[in-house]
Amino acid sequence: MTGFALRPRIVVLAVLLLLPILPARAAAQVPAGRSETPAGRSEAPLGTLTWGVHVTLAARWLDPSDTEAFITPFMVLYAIHDALVKPMPAGDNTPSLAESWTVSKDGLSYEFVLRKGVKFHNGDPVTAEDVKFSFDRYHGAAAKLLKDRVREIQVVDPGRVRFNLKEPWPDFMTFYGTSATGAAWIVPKRHVEKVGDDAFKKAPIGAGPYRFVSFNPGIELVMEAFEGYWRKTPAVKRLVFRSMPDETTRAAALKAGDVDIVYLLSGPTAAEVKRTPTLRLAAAMPPGVVFLDLPEQWDLKSPWYDRRVRLAASHALDRNALNQAETLGLSRPTGGLVPRVLEFARVYEPPAYDPARAKQLLAEAGYPSGFDAGDLTPFPPYFSLAEALGGYLQAVGIRTRMRTMERAAFLTAWREHKIKGVVMGLGAPAGNAATRIEVYVTKSGIYSTGVVPEIEDLYQRQGREMDRKKREALLHQIQEIMHDRVLHVPVYELAFLWGVGPRVDEACVDHIKGFSYSAPYEDLKLKPGR
Numbered sequence: 263m264t265g266f267a268l269r270p271r272i273v274v275l276a277v278l279l280l281l282p283i284l285p286a287r288a289a290a291q292v293p294a295g296r297s298e299t300p301a302g303r304s305e306a307p308l309g310t311l312t313w314g315v316h317v318t319l320a321a322r323w324l325d326p327s328d329t330e331a332f333i334t335p336f337m338v339l340y341a342i343h344d345a346l347v348k349p350m351p352a353g354d355n356t357p358s359l360a361e362s363w364t365v366s367k368d369g370l371s372y373e374f375v376l377r378k379g380v381k382f383h384n385g386d387p388v389t390a391e392d393v394k395f396s397f398d399r400y401h402g403a404a405a406k407l408l409k410d411r412v413r414e415i416q417v418v419d420p421g422r423v424r425f426n427l428k429e430p431w432p433d434f435m436t437f438y439g440t441s442a443t444g445a446a447w448i449v450p451k452r453h454v455e456k457v458g459d460d461a462f463k464k465a466p467i468g469a470g471p472y473r474f475v476s477f478n479p480g481i482e483l484v485m486e487a488f489e490g491y492w493r494k495t496p497a498v499k500r501l502v503f504r505s506m507p508d509e510t511t512r513a514a515a516l517k518a519g520d521v522d523i524v525y526l527l528s529g530p531t532a533a534e535v536k537r538t539p540t541l542r543l544a545a546a547m548p549p550g551v552v553f554l555d556l557p558e559q560w561d562l563k564s565p566w567y568d569r570r571v572r573l574a575a576s577h578a579l580d581r582n583a584l585n586q587a588e589t590l591g592l593s594r595p596t597g598g599l600v601p602r603v604l605e606f607a608r609v610y611e612p613p614a615y616d617p618a619r620a621k622q623l624l625a626e627a628g629y630p631s632g633f634d635a636g637d638l639t640p641f642p643p644y645f646s647l648a649e650a651l652g653g654y655l656q657a658v659g660i661r662t663r664m665r666t667m668e669r670a671a672f673l674t675a676w677r678e679h680k681i682k683g684v685v686m687g688l689g690a691p692a693g694n695a696a697t698r699i700e701v702y703v704t705k706s707g708i709y710s711t712g713v714v715p716e717i718e719d720l721y722q723r724q725g726r727e728m729d730r731k732k733r734e735a736l737l738h739q740i741q742e743i744m745h746d747r748v749l750h751v752p753v754y755e756l757a758f759l760w761g762v763g764p765r766v767d768e769a770c771v772d773h774i775k776g777f778s779y780s781a782p783y784e785d786l787k788l789k790p791g792r
Contacts, residue, residue: 313780319483327400331402337779342470344471378421391451394423441691449466523766543759553688559749565627568628570623593756607741632661689701696724
């Protein structure tokens with residue numbers, strides 16, 4: 263496939279962009295530490311909502327202790343579990359199992375007051391001991407960073423817990439209280455200790471709006487409304503997630519009425535849903551960037567070690583054509599790894615699409631005929647986008663072979679640095695520039711394959727800097743180094759397209775600002791009689 267293969271597809275789709283798309287709902291903001299007002303539904307939940315999910319469902323997503331630096335696990339966590347503080351329609355740090363939180367004047371202590379009367383699905387009360395236990399067992403994204411910064415956790419009494427830091431850290435609530443990590447999601451200490459971690463993953467007990475019913479690993483997850491949920495009784499009785507990795511299968515199931523919502527549509531499939539009168543196309547706008555990760559750039563013997571080769575790969579890509587073909591022009595081409603919507607992001611426009619310049623750079627680097635770059639392994643299931651990217655690279659002489667993996671296996675292999683060649687990455691958790699940088703370019707980052715000492719020094723400095731302007735300058739300096747060195751090849755800030763069926767009254771698209779999936783689940787609604 264060459265870089266010119268996309269042109270006919272784009273022409274066919276161009277007129278379709280005039281059709282309306284289901285708008286995203288803007289999120290209202292409240293000050294940090296303030297509680298969102300519960301809606302207080304009292305009617306019994308009714309009906310079933312079924313999703314055609316774009317990935318195979320991983321068992322580890324049922325337990326927040328090993329949450330990856332991606333948004334996918336939160337698709338499950340928001341249903342079964344609840345967090346002390348989490349992103350909600352009211353803002354990124356909305357108190358949930360905690361009714362409030364305060365910070366000491368010296369910035370060294372964060373105290374959380376738990377919401378009274380909140381219970382896990384098995385009837386156990388949510389206590390400060392559960393909060394401490396959940397943090398202690400957490401070993402997912404940024405776990406080392408969090409635990410290096412927290413000196414101790416004090417259980418003040420059953421309804422209050424205090425985190426004492428080793429030194430002031432302006433990003434504690436960003437790492438702890440957003441989807442940058444899963445550290446704030448609370449599990450029942452007594453139950454987990456009784457059944458063990460493996461049994462807990464098979465039948466989790468949470469404090470969220472839906473209780474676990476059954477799980478067929480990789481295939482289907484079934485949950486039922488927890489009528490004792492503190493925020494409100496969910497309107498829909500049963501939620502079903504069905505794994506449908508093939509996009510055309512998902513779309514066909516939506517048209518047939520076998521599922522009510524499908525995630526991740528692209529190209530002609532998205533256009534077909536858009537023009538079907540009984541269906542709606544929705545666009546969630548997560549803070550996600552599609553990019554090429556080049557783990558072999560740290561190997562002196564690899565062509566990728568040469569900055570000119572990495573820059574050639576960037577000039578080889580027609581980002582605008584990719585955007586039109588894959589997401590109907592709704593994504594935003596970029597030259598920066600940190601999406602512009604995140605705090606402290608520095609905006610970089612994408613390099614020009616210039617195949618001639620790409621070939622010239624390869625020749626200057628000693629590869630006038632190009633080179634074999636090995637496997638191109640995409641973030642599943644964005645396989646058509648990866649094929650297009652491979653075509654553009656091929657057109658300038660960078661030859662790759664597509665290698666596909668299942669989502670959970672891919673994430674494990676990526677974090678264990680077992681994937682060679684070219685990785686097409688994607689990440690969309692909440693946070694800010696510091697949380698995104700930590701994941702990909704610091705020594706503690708779970709998807710980082712090499713360290714730039716200058717970046718490491720700047721990152722440590724910004725983590726101690728309490729002056730916002732000075733901290734922003736340090737984070738901008740890091741992003742400038744990342745950009746100048748072409749540590750990654752960003753493609754675009756992703757528009758995540760859904761299909762919504764006729765039975766759905768409220769799908770909760772983007773109710774939590776920047777969240778990829780339906781949430782809060784307790785706000786979902788079916789149309790009357792459906």
